[in-house]
Amino acid sequence: MTFTFQPEDLKRDSNKKMSHQHLFPLAMEEDVKTADTKKANRVLDQEKENTRSICLLEQKRKVVSSNIDVPPARTICQERGEGALRRTIEGNLKDSPLLAPRMEREIFRGTGHGQGDSSNGTNQLVHQPFGSKPSCAAKWQLGSRQYISLCVDCREGLSGSWKEGGGVPSSSSSSGYWSWSAPSDQSNPSTPSPPLSADSFKPFRSPAPQPQPQPDDGIDEAEASNLLFDEPIPRKRKNSMKVMFKCLWKNCGKVLSTAAGIQKHIRTIHLGRVGDSDYSDGEEDFYYTEIKLNTDSVADGLSSLAPVSPSQSLASPPTFPIPDSSRTEAPCAKTETKLMTPLSRSAPTTLYLVHTDHAYQATPPVTIPGSAKFTPNGSSFSISWQSPPVTFTGIPVSPTHNRPVGTGEQRQHTHTVLSSPPRGTVSLRKPRGEGKKCRKVYGMENRDMWCTACRWKKACQRFTD
DNA sequence: GGTGCCGGGTA
């Protein structure tokens, strides 16, 4: 989602700025122009940044406010004049001299179009007067969602439930930040928020560098809001799920609490890289898996998880029955045997690689067309099938390492089954007949001599295989 | 592109 930004506005603003130069003597004009161009560029950049921050702020608001009740803002705010709204915005934007008039234009004029489509990358802010009376509350529509924005003064007057509602990062009245309410449209609570680019998220008014949130979906919203409003936010309940890392090496099953730890363990113990134990080429990624433990029962979980035979473990690499009829060597299987490293020989034997990210934990069993069944089960899954041969499509395998080609990030989000039976996707299609068919025998010109099946483009009944 | 044939539509 992008806050639309009109190039004309930029030009207009910079032209406005440039027009002041006529006040200077001509001799200075050139230098001043150069300097001012730079300055204007800087200001424009800052404006872009601010605009982006507003957009991100809005996104964040959507997330933070998605689970709160909307306060009865209308009745309170309707009593106030639009002047208060305007004053508040002016006060809020006073530190951003170029942004202020722009924002004012955007806010009070509204852009008027572009509702409801965030898929094309533009999503405009549409201002609607809040009721017929002038008010310091405004209703906004961004895409399909509506928002009520309140000036800080109004926020101060709101009921206790608003403040105690939790989750709403109330703004500091002294700082004059513009404050936003929860979406007024609760009719579609499941509307997915757009993915947030947390690493580009910056506080609206503060140009000073802020600690960058981790580029992680699990970004703490309270912290992010705190960045915005410089106000302590009640921290949300600590997630009781703890991620552990379990070694999948045969007969190991060691569980460590950090990825680095498990990687080092695999490097040094299983891969035998003693000398350069800090160096990682990523191979160890394939010999451990993440497991999520409820911290309430971590102690129990650990005691039961620790040295356990991988074959008994949930996270152990599954072994798949391979129907005899399909036990032809797949290309990658050949590569596997050829390029197996000495230690890989004791690695998970079938090298059906499963890198779990728990994406399937909550999903119901998936039935693969035919007779194969995919059954997610915690951090592992099982696949079983009966004949006919079933093939799995994996992501490409690096010929040198028998590993998926792609970035670690990609791998991290993929459950992959490698070393599959023959190529292709799951196909129940009857093997194509090898013999001559009516078409071949009689040719197109003698179509009337074909068997009916051939005429009907069905499987030939005359020359069956 | 040619071929085999599956899946589905129509009468």
Place this chain on the structure above:
DNA sequence: TACCCGGCACC
């Protein structure tokens, strides 16, 4: 049910 054909996979 007979007939036809779009479309897909394979060669």
